[in-house]
Amino acid sequence: MRRGCYKQIRRTTMVAAPETKAAPEVPWHHLPTDQVASRLASDSERGLSREEAAARLRKHGPNVLTARPSKSWAMRLLAQFHQPLIYVLIVAAVVTALLGEWADSIVIALVVAINAAVGYLQESRAVHALEALARTMTGEATVIRDGERQRVPLAEVVPGDLILLETGDKVPADVRLLTVRELRIDESVLTGESVPVSKQAAPVDEGAGLPDRRNMAFASSLVARGHGLGIAVATGHHTEVGRISGLLSAAEALDTPLTRKIEGFSGKLLYWILALALVTFFVGLLRGEPIIEVFMAAVALAVGAIPEGLPAAVTIILAIGVARMARRNAVIRRLPAVETLGSTTVICTDKTGTLTQNEMTVLEVVTAQGRYAVSGSGYDPTGSFTVREGASPESSQALREALLGGLLCNDARLVHAHGEWTIVGDPTEGALIVSAHKLGLRGASVELGLRRLDALPFESERRYMATLHQPNDGAPIAYV
Template identity: 40%
Template sequence: MLDDPRPAPPEAWHSHSGGECLRRLDSRPGGLTPHEVEARQRRHGPNSLPAKPPAGWIALGLRQFLNPLALLLLAAAAVSLALGEFPDAGFILLVLVVNAVVGALQEGRAERGAAALGGLVRQEATVLRADRRQRLDAAELVPGDIVVLEGGDLVPADIRLLEAERLTLDESLLTGESLPVEKTADAILPAALALGERTTLLHAGSLVQRGRAVGVVVATGLRTEIGQIARALERVESKAPLVLRLERFTRLIGAAVVGAVAALAAFGLILGLPPAEIFFVAVALAVSAIPEGLPIAVTVALAVAARRMARRNVIVRTLPMVEGLGACTVIASDKTGTLTENALTVQCLWLPDGSSVEAGRDEPPEPAIRLATAGALCNDAALGPGPGLNGDRSGATGDAVDVALLLLASRWRTAPSPGPEGARCGAIPYEPANRMAAVFTRRTEGVHATVKGAVEAVLPMCRGESGPILAASRALAEDGHRVLAIAEGRVEAPGGPEVLRGLTPLGLVALADPLRPEAAA
């Protein structure tokens, strides 16, 4: 029997050391035994978000009758049949059937489109169990499992880090921030921290951009942060303005019909008409007063609007929600990945002569090519097998900034060629405290250093006037760009930041997460 999937507030795993988390989870660095895994799978269930199967066509059709106006029309059809008014009853039933078919077709497409979006947690994961490394379906993970992650992996569950090497993650799915997040295994953090500040935790659905990690699973399925979001969405119940107005309209019609029938009956009795005749006249009045054409008119209009929305990549789960969207005056939308492409991209280059070169230019000047080549050289990312001039980043792994610099070099065909001349002989990895990274290459004239990083970190390593560079950096940042400085020069030997002196600034790189083409300016 599974635990209640609605437990007390989740444990603040980031406020404990890695060893303490292992102890609380009754786990160990070598992983769980098969017997422990089996017992925990029975207790916690699969590591997946429960998804209701799409409703069948019959259920979708019957759902179209569950509104007050349709029920009122069904009552009218039943009365017409009882009175022998078969043409009226047939017309009303035909309207209701057409309305149900149109609504069911539209909602069925939407249900199946939404179901296709539900695979964020299910994937394979590298797990240590009984000191053996194995590749498993992520749905089999349980709390206490030891998971190994590398660049390009999707985090399969909520994980407390035990080891981390130069680890950065893309958490934009949960936080909306497109910039990579540095993670560490050693810190013990306050319990009351926002999700984006929990640097010792990895959350399901995040993407490892760079580095390597080993961690212990602390939450699976609905107990993960993404599971909490899924549970909150299941509890949301709301009605579109159109539904509310139709319900109010139905109540008004019902009240008006009952009032008119009562008045007619009273008037007939006063005139001394036979009760049977009064009854038939009252029923006929009631049936004729109900607008049987209204449901089909509303459904067709909403179905047309839903198809238009579908052409704009918007899934409308139920038809009345189309009108609900049209009634909005303010829409609060996540920016990253919704209005933007969630793909950090080089927008332009600023050169030391004061000129600016757009990244989309086909024939850049020599200083821009030199700057792009240096950005590709001081780089730990890798592109997929087929990146081309269109900026395709499928299969790319590594830090988002490094990927953007490689794509620029690929577009301009300036990527440094491998070989003895220019072979890497050392590196300074990026650290938040240094705000820069460097690589050392061996050239004919000696050891050469290429540096990229924050303007304030790189400029002190360079010779020459820094005022124009700082002014250009501020201007680009005010325009919403993330700005990197790149410099290069000869050094005595590979080493730490202290050997980086007297470099030549090559320029600035301005990056941004571009708007989607369909997003309104």
């Protein structure tokens, strides 16, 4: 098997949330389960009451991530003029207009306007793309309140809520696990670890690092396999992913190498132009020229020395770079940021989710009747089998049974949404489902005439999974 190597950009959606006082640090991973419930004034069997959940929602605020307030459209537009060279061009346009040089004034004004329009439109496009992404990041969580299981929006999960986790669920908050059954969670969004992590309910050392807190499920991670029950101990910006988003929101915007060089060049150019204009003015006075004519000549010299085409040329070049990156699904919010990548000498990155998509693909199947190469990549079930040696794929009963076993001893699901194929569950199980589909074995076990009766979940100690199925006729069949 191999991992599909594709570029993928993962972003954390952040929306505004009310300011709340940070809760004191509590080593939830170190506390026994009964102490966790008592510290949060919750019931490990019945959960919170609906009234208490509503009260805590008012106290702690919605379960969303805090972000720096976005700029208004007016501020984004005005920011496009906040460049030294643009200041010089605006002054030049005004002076040339006062001198009656309307053609030059209009040309300079158009250059300034085009530069501001391109920058504003590109930034607005990026803002709208992120807002559209935020609208899609909605979902629900399964909680127990008043002893009843119910689905609530993710934003309404509060500390003390009793959370049920199942395969395919997105963890709604930081959760201290109380009971688990073969629970494995994909925490690559936080740790970069591609393999789902096995979870437990027993306490761990107080000094354990984030990856070693096996009794915790963290917000924004995904349940790859199994079931779990736990208590929400942190929501919103108090979660681990909330701390990361807080650091990102507090980060100051730095000037790019290009903007620093342009600012330095503009400053030096402005000083030289002013100095040259003053020299011209005083030389004219020493020659006895009329003061008005000398002044007009100095101003004309200053205006002529300004490179009006420089901002337009830089803007066009950056816009071309933005368009090329947009075709590769990279959204650039500020034009000068395009140049920064060209100045990068070292890139430090993790592999999973950055250089790869954490997708598994079956490339070859070996049975007693032959060897078969499998075409296709990722989770798209489009592909075929090619004989390397042995019987043809269509006539090989051993190949069919091998793929059928992988399809039935499986808790993952293949999903087609928004034109893309994805897997809900473990990536390895997803690869087995896709390979079976490529041979034409599709549908649930009921549709295949093999209804599942029971299952023995996979455990690392025994290294296998087994399922028991009832055919439409005949005795039950076990697949391992």
